[in-house]
Amino acid sequence: MCVCINCFYLTFCSRYYLFEKIGLEANTAKYPFFYPFLVNVVFHIKMKNQSISSITLEWDIIECLSFVDKPGLWHSISKN
Template identity: 40%
Template sequence: MCICVNCRHVNNCITYQLIRKQHNDRYNSHLYKNSFVPNKTLININIIYINQSIYYDWDLIECLSFIETPGQWILHQ
């Protein structure tokens, strides 16, 4: 599970924007004026085979800039 959804920086983090893009989510493709660049992130990519199709699941599993704020992603949707 991606830890981004409970991080204070989720709404302006460029790493989270990348993960959303890889998940084909709707997102703003422009960079925010105050884009946040996190320190030392670790992204886990799971490769899933279903019915001869390949899917990728991207999850941020470690980030030194992580500041826990549960539900932060809901506030600015």
């Protein structure tokens, strides 16, 4: 699970913006001008069938030294 969902910098983090773009998701990071320090990333390979065309990647930031906790941030953003 991505640690970004409760990070103060979520809406302007360049790394989170990039991962949203890779994942073809709606851009939560509207103004990506913040560059986080020492980000640890993992990705999961998912395959629905036994077909190469069904492979998808999910990117998660599991550790970030720039993380500043802001509990409930993701919930307040997702309502808008």
